[in-house]
Amino acid sequence: MVSIARILDLLEHVRDPEIPVVSITDLGIVRDVRYDGDMLEVVLTPTYSGCPATQLIRDDVERMLRAHGVENARIITQLSPAWTTDWITKRGRARLSEAGIVPPGDTVPCPLCDSTHTREMAHFGSTPCKALYRCDACLEPFEYVKPI
Amino acid sequence: MSSHVEYVLRFGDSALVLAQQLSGLVAHSPIMEEDVAIANVSLDLFGQARLWLGYAGELEGAGRDEDRLAFHRDASEFRNVLLVERPNGDFASTTVRGYFYDLWSYLALGNLTQSLDRRIAAIAEKSRKETAYHLRRSEDWLVRLGDGTEESHARAQRAASELWPYTGELFMGDDVDVEMARQGIGFDPERVREPWLERARLALATATLDVPGDSWMQHGGKQGVHTEALGYLLAEMQVLPRSIPEAVW
The missing domain is CATH 3.30.300.130 (Fe-S cluster assembly (FSCA))
Structure with missing residues (x-):
């Protein structure tokens, strides 16, 4: 076995x-x-x-x-x-971050410039678990895994 | 059919019919983000419907699986509430219908998490988390449309007034509800009336919309007495598996 x-x-x-x-x-x-x-x-x-x-x-x-x-x-x-x-592990969170997908948290920092001046563009994204965000500092659009 | 099966079908059919309605809006939304959102909400509801219908089929024990129940029943065998079979209409109608349903669903699922039927409790626990996001979005949109332009306000008010008579059914119990509540499997739908009204009134007020007055409340969906709209919806949804039952995809 x-x-x-x-x-x-x-x-x-x-x-x-x-x-x-x-x-x-x-x-x-x-x-x-x-x-x-x-x-x-x-x-x-x-x-x-x-x-x-x-x-x-x-x-x-x-x-x-x-x-x-x-x-x-x-x-x-x-x-x-x-x-x-x-339940997403520490390694899972790190891997998401590396791919430019922000893991769930208290703040939603831009994956490109780290600014916290970001805002939600839509509650839903390309998969059921993500929301669409945009950075108001560098204008980067990105995805955020919404806490559930 | 046992009360238990009937009861589970009601939740499954309501989720299924609304999911089908919303899938018809994909690629027709006013903006891209909403198209993505509508597709996601539809997908969640299809997922919830599969869980409910799959369980209903198991309880029934007659060999019907989720697909058999979804695609091979006629309108009179559906147990969804009338609210979800109201046509999509304009974006305001879609939004208000979604809001009335999401708020009820969120409260109903909260009650069902306490069910002594552990399978029902588990489906409710899972679905409720998703519904919390649906509710957040539909409530946001209700306020944005109501407290928006003159045009969006007028459309949202019209939608609220037209759909209001379909909200009463959500809280009307019948023999099935009584039996399920007695066994600790379900709950008395009357219990969610006040919490629903309280939050809906607040949201409508924030949206600068008038709360529609008391009116005759339509009902019958839970017992299989439907409006004409459901027939058209099912015709489109079921045509392929009914015409070619062996089809796989």
């Missing part, structure tokens, strides 16, 4: 299909990895209930496990407790 630690390591390499700079473990959507007898169970939670990435992520996880010799695996979707952006 492949060890849990090894499985977690594999899951680190499953990218979010819409924000490929982060992995699914970075986002905190992998809630549990355990064995039920010889059946591996991977518990995932969706970020948003209508997020189109959810199905793709399930498929990617299955493919990744199978490619590494895990034949008996079950993916379980768990809704409660509901996903929160607090």
Whole structure:
């Protein structure tokens, strides 16, 4: 049987299909990895209930496990407790920042010039989890992962 | 059909019908940011509808999954509230309809998080977080349109007055509601009337809009008695899977 630690390591390499700079473990959507007898169970939670990435992520996880010799695996979707952006890991936040996507926080600094003179242009963005912002100092438009 | 299935269908159908309405506005919004927002709200509601309908199908135990329920039922089998089947109209109508629904949905889901049915509580917990964002946006827009130009004010007022008679149904309980509340699965819809009215009145006042007076309240959607509008909506939504049931995409 492949060890849990090894499985977690594999899951680190499953990218979010819409924000490929982060992995699914970075986002905190992998809630549990355990064995039920010889059946591996991977518990995932969706970020948003209508997020189109959810199905793709399930498929990617299955493919990744199978490619590494895990034949008996079950993916379980768990809704409660509901996903929160607090579960995005430190590394996930750093990776988002590097890609110019501002992680959730008390302030929304511009990813280009660090100015906090930024404002929301729309509550929603290119994916369900983001909002559109603009920097009033350097005029850079950017995306912000809204706290949920 | 059991009260339990009926009850879950009501929430699923309301989310589904509104999601379908909003999807019809994609690429027709007044500005790009709103187009993105409308698509996102629609997507959230489709996601919520899938969770509700999927569960309704499991409870029913007759082999109907979410797609079967969405695409292979006629209007009289839908249990959505009448408010969400009102046509999109202009941007003011879309906004006011969205606001009335979002506020009710947010309050209703809050009650459902306390459900003894853990699946319902989980769906409500998930959906409520998303709905909080929908509400924030629709309330902002209500105020911007009402307290905007003469034209936007007039349109927002007209929309509020036209849609008001469809708000009463949100708080009207029937045998299904009573039964579900008794079992601790659901809640008495009357409980959200005052909190809804209080916040809606405040928002309308901030938007410099008159609160429509008492009027006859339309109802029947929850029992499957719908307006003509739902038939057209379903015809468009269902035509492909009904014509080509084997189609996959």
